[in-house]
Amino acid sequence: MTTLNGANGTSSSPALKVVIVGAGIGGLSAAIALRKEGHDVHIVEQSAFAHEAGAAIHLAPNANGVLRRLGIFAESFGANTMDKLVEYTFSGEQQRSLDLSESNKQWQHPWHLAHRIDLHNALKAAATNSIGNGSARLQTSSVVTGVDPASGTVTLKDGTHIQGDLIVGADGVHSITRKAVPGGNIRPFGAGKSAFRFLVPRKLAENDAVTQKFVQNDGELVIWYANDRRIVMYPTSNNTYLNFVCIHPDEETEEQSGENWDQAGDLNLLLKVYSNFDPAVLRLLSKAESGSIKIWKLLDMDIIPNLASERLALLGDAAHPFLPHQGQGAGVAIEDAAALAVVLPLGTRPDEVGERLKLYQDIRMERANRIQEHSRLAGRDRSEQVKIDMYGFTNFNFGHDEYDNATQRFREWQWKRMPKSYWRMPIAFGPMPGPRQTHQGIPRDGTQSTFTTASIKFKTSRTVLQNLFPPGRRGWRFKHPGTIAYASFSQTTLNGMHWLGGSGYHHIGLYIHGVEYEKKDGSVVSGSYLPILFESLTDPIVSGREELGMPKLYTSVDIYRRSKSYRVRTGWQGALWGEFHLDNLAEVDPSTDQGAISGEADDGILAYKYIPKSGSQNKGIAAEEHVVWDEFKAATTTPRPRKIYKAGKAKFQIDALNWEELPTLHHIISRLAELPVYEIMGGKVVEGTGVPDVSTAGPIE
Template structure:
């Protein structure tokens, strides 16, 4: 897949945003031999006190970047435990192709977001002794504008930074998105919010009422019911070597209520118990565990489908391009796939003149898949129309989890940009 790299000049690449997607892109592109600078508005970039699920398709990418699973203090999983919230009945369902994923070393896991962030930071800017130039991270650097044609960003200080590529990994409130689209597009209220916190499970044996947490398959728990035509649900999984339980309670509120409230606000244990008042006692007793992080209520918002993710030398990825609901557990995973794809499409030897065509290739490879996750994640919340696709549930799992973003991008590259292809200038 490599171009003629004799005395090849590395590209100058600007990444806006040092979240999971931005750091993965930095790791992939520095390993391609480029000079990468990351601009992050926060003075101290940390991840919120919550968990994240990294499924097989994201781990195929991260494995190629040198991920050390041991650093994540993770808990592996092979499916889902589905329970009825009112009756308490349920069963474990193992995902297809789990054994192959385990054999390949890409079996899914759950971990603390900060542990994932720290490991990706190591792969992007740390000393990994792999012979590649580490990316440079500039904190406290708020980006206020972007010129996609010039490949430049403007910082709040007034400084203009020019590069060959600008990658907007700056989340749902993206500045780069506005520069690409020429207008402001915001994430819409969906009528869905969630309570989230972490529970201490280091002494789980002291809570016999929670013995059911040791039942079922090695997997997260999806505990749901339909109440007045709307779905209420708990989503749980262990992190930090099973010492913590990630707790998320999904609930409905009107879109009008959401528009009138802050996107994130403080909540209480009593707020959660009132919301799940009809749930079986064994699920309500989860809140007998020590709560080790502040309880927050988060609005779940989603971007509309965008006409484009690219313009000239600039692109958006991750939540900046397709922020959606977490019902498929694929939001961060899509950003990781997109980052890996960029590493393949922009190998050392790519010239600045070739960049716009490569970004067109990125959009061709990634936009349909990102939009699938966006739409299907929202469809999952509607008990009347649980899907807009003709795929069965098992077919969808295979489509999402068995995907190999690196292999797909390499095959595309060989056809369109390989040695036998016409030079794209």
């Protein structure tokens, strides 16, 4: 599984070999995005790019957000902003005028009106340049006749086979690659409308007293509506050209219109189709050069059930052809490209491609199909009286960043695949890195971490210690009879902790020795009981409480280590509550002392987990409550004492202070201060390597 590094995963695994069928806007966007991930891309295009289609294109904020991440800034090649929308009836009566210059500020990225050729050239240059990650090759005049998703093979008309780890089908509405996905063997159909499209130099309209009223403002999109036809005009190329899309019933231009974008249209036929429109509009249309007019049928298609199969992924019109009524066809193709690259970061193995493409389909299917449906509704004839929420459509379309969306979906997909990961609040950021796992769920290695443990063992009252057992005390008892018992205050300094970037922290706890717990089945475990463990760092406190159920709280821990002495001072915001002294330290042979806190070979540590249920109505009710058992022999890392020092003299003093001085700890420290010290049994300092991750701690039954 690929690990996360920022937005995407990184790895030393080889780049994928990607074959992209189609070098339109979607295909080239995918080439750039996949190259940025470090992959090697081979683009196959059937045309020679000798006669590229001249028209304008909407680059709404959702599309621009992706393009700008790919290094494509539309304003650099003449795109102008969309600043105003004006709507007229076919007879010339103004119905609506919206100044968009202020409302557009709510979007993270600009809304541009660009020349399609300029955008295509910028994408082509970025996809094929020699700078940056990965590599790319563009092969034109190459007709694809077949695709094998299982082997990742593309077959050309001349018999050439091109094999890759991934095939991207970006070959448009009449896609060959679509036929290779289950359920994809369907044909687009006419939507009942055709469209003329052409460009007119803006100066021609400005210099005409009749038409100059339509071009008074830069960045202004104008629509003239009749019941069953409309004219859409907007500027492009730094407001120097006017782009026209004239949508009408296709039966009126049946003889000229076809399913391709490059069908020649006729000016006289254009004027005839819109003959009952405002004369000023007809005068504006008449400025089109007859040879520049193109006409094509608007095509729609039923939703296909799959956008991917094995090593093949579809994007753009190959996956979901769009009617032009919201200007989102290219934008959704660009979004597809972004999502595809996100789920296929460098380090993706060829055998992982199939499952990643299923995720790509899950990410893209619903949004693409919803925008498709919005476009269908927006194109309905006005006589159909369909209620359309254009503001809702716009917010849905524009208010989306596919890189961020797909990245989060990819993260969540990876998180679900991490076996037995630890999750802690705040969960929006994924599994919590800690002493037992990385953010990717990989176990930590504590074999080289170091520890220094200073402990003072003392004889005290069994009854007072017994009062620190969990309330109820069922199953808890001391191993040996008598009115005395033994406990230790033990302070440990940990260092070289991978999960803390090589640093460490301090902890100090009370360990009650010789304790047994009888389980419900009658079996007994014995070890030291830990009623309280103080630590000097938030991270291990939170992880130990939530993941393990250890009774951890914060305290400051200051260490004074000298050649013959070891002193510990504990406190809370300057209020010192504990002093622990070990003096006259002398090194002893490690083989003569196993280093255990109790001085005996404990089987493990007993503790008690209590997590309160949330809500004021649930005061006093536990969400989780049980005995915790950490058996030492089950640990994956065994501490290895390197040096042991015995103290000639040891002592400790605990000052309960008061509630003002210890507002959150007084109830605990005052109980510790009650412990009678009948005799100091000894003190020692143990230095060593190997710090267990305590992952073996858990419910005892």
